[in-house]
Amino acid sequence: MGGEESKPVYRPPSPVYRPPSPVYRPPSPEFVTVLADKQVKEGEDVTLRCETNTRDVTVTWKKKDQKLCCVEGKHRTVKSDTTIYLEIKKADLGDEGNYTVTIQNSSGSASFSAMIIVEINEWRTVQWKPDPMISALKAFKISNPDVRELRFLLHGPVGAGKSSIVNTIKTIFEGHQFINCLTATDVTGESFTTKFEKYNVGNVPFTFYDVMGLEKDQLKGVHTDDIISAFKGHVPSNYEFKPHDPIDEDNKHYILNPTLNDKIHCLVSVIPADKISRMDDEVIQKMRNIRAEGSKLGIPQVVFMTRVDKACTITERDLTKLYKSKKIKEKMTECSNKLGVTMNCIFPVKNYHEETKPNEQLNCLMLEAFTQIVHSADDFLKRNSNQQKTVE
Ligand SMILES: Nc1nc2c(ncn2[C@@H]2O[C@H](COP(=O)(O)OP(=O)(O)OP(=O)(O)O)[C@@H](O)[C@H]2O)c(=O)[nH]1
Ligand SMILES: [Mg+2]
The missing domain is CATH 2.60.40.10 (Immunoglobulins)
Structure with missing residues (x-):
């Protein structure tokens, strides 16, 4: 002992090499x-x-x-x-x-x-069984015995599906795929139907007239005046329309004194659901003018809204969901506003276009719409026959 205690000398810890800690990178999200x-x-x-x-x-x-x-x-x-x-x-x-x-x-x-x-909640019901509707239509008797057949005129823009409606109705009544009424392809911008063609439906007294599509230029497509002459009964079947020269009294084909048998009994405006938003204002105006003339003559008018499958995916997958589709209701509302027609006169339909087998749901939708126009056309005859009797 006795020696001076040596003080501990501070020695800083010798630096230990530590590698930098790795930055955590999470896995790339998937x-x-x-x-x-x-x-x-x-x-x-x-x-x-x-x-x-x-x-x-x-x-x-x-x-x-x-x-x-x-x-x-x-x-x-x-x-x-x-x-x-x-x-x-x-x-x-x-x-x-x-x-x-x-x-x-x-x-x-x-x-x-x-x-x-x-x-949406189903807002219109459809009878999804075709047979009762087909039987009722096959048994249908026209109220006026002097009238041979109910005559429907289809009008609407080019490529709306007018000819396809005739094909579809003939397919339903004739029981086999009917493709004689020529349809245009989606790509052509001009009307494929150029004549005032008459199509009978099976053995039932119903006749369709399929006319050239309306186009925006007055000189292209069927002339509005020709359609008005047609529903007054002045245009004979198979008349070849001339867009620049509507038929008048001077034309040798003009029917001067048409009877109820020559007149159109119901006007069907055809609008494609998938194209309605892009329809030209001029074409809409032409349709409104035709409808206004039809109203003056008291001709019943309905709208067939075609190509519903193209406008709505739910409907494309399952046609029975049509009246549950918000999209279809929107298209019908748009159609109602553009043409000035009430919703209860608009019938969404799908035509046969690529199917080769019968489709029961497609038939039912078309049959409901068709039944409606048959009754409307017959009511028109009743009203006009009464008028004739009153005059006599
Ligand atoms: N997906 C689908 N295609 C349809 C329907 N209806 C018609 N088409 C198609 O639409 C195109 C035009 O149909 P058309 O029947 O020729 O039309 P249109 O009104 O007669 O035409 P124009 O005579 O040229 O004025 C054709 O390719 C048809 O196959 C439908 O309901 N669904
Ligand atoms: Mg056609």
Whole structure:
């Protein structure tokens, strides 16, 4: 002892080499399962769900390319481990649309979209059994014994499906695919039907006149005056229309004193559901003028809205959903506004166009519409026969 205690000398810890800690990079986000399209009844809840490969993602939802604005009690977005879902309570028409989910982290991002289609409550019922309607039509007797057949005139824009309606009705009544009434292809812009052609339907007393399509230029397509002359009964069958020269008294084919047998008993305006929004204003105006002339003569008028399968995916998949489709109702409303026709005079139909086998639902839709025009045409005859008797 006795020696001076040596003080511990502070020695800083010798630096130990530590490699820089690696920056954590999550796996690049991917979908393990994706969103599926959903079809939901109005008022029901619907959920869009998917699964990711990692929980390290942030999630964003878009509706129709806009950030989804979540409403309390209506939307719930959930991320639970690797499951992501969007719940929508009590779906209404406003919820229909395309939804996109995006998952993102520092390694990348991925997106996926799906459609929610909201079926509205069925607002018109259809009799989905063709036989009673066919039997009733086959047994139908015209109220005026002097009139041989009910005559319907189809008019509408080029490529609307006028000739296809005749083909479809003949197919239903004649029991085999009828393709003699020439139809245009979708690509031609000009009318394929150039004559005032008469088509009888099987052994029933119903006749269709299929005319050239209306075009926007007065000198192209069938002339409005020709259609008006046709429904007054002045145009003979098979008359070749001349767009620049409508028929008049000086024409040797002109029927000077038409009887009820020469007149048109019901005017059917044909509008393609998938093209109505793009229809030219001039063509619409021509149709409105024709309808106004028809009204002056008291001719019943209805609209057949064709190509419903092209306008709506639900309907394309299942024709019996037609009156549950918001899209079809919108198209009918548009048609009603553009032509000035009430909704109860508009009949959405689908024509035979690529099917080679009979389609019962297609037949039923057409038969309902057809039954309606048969009764309207016969009512016109009753009214006109009464008038004739009153005059006598
Ligand atoms: N998908 C679908 N196609 C249809 C329907 N109706 C008609 N088409 C098609 O639409 C095109 C035009 O039909 P048309 O019957 O020739 O039309 P149009 O009104 O007689 O035409 P024009 O005589 O030229 O004025 C054809 O390719 C038809 O096959 C339908 O309900 N659904
Ligand atoms: Mg045609």
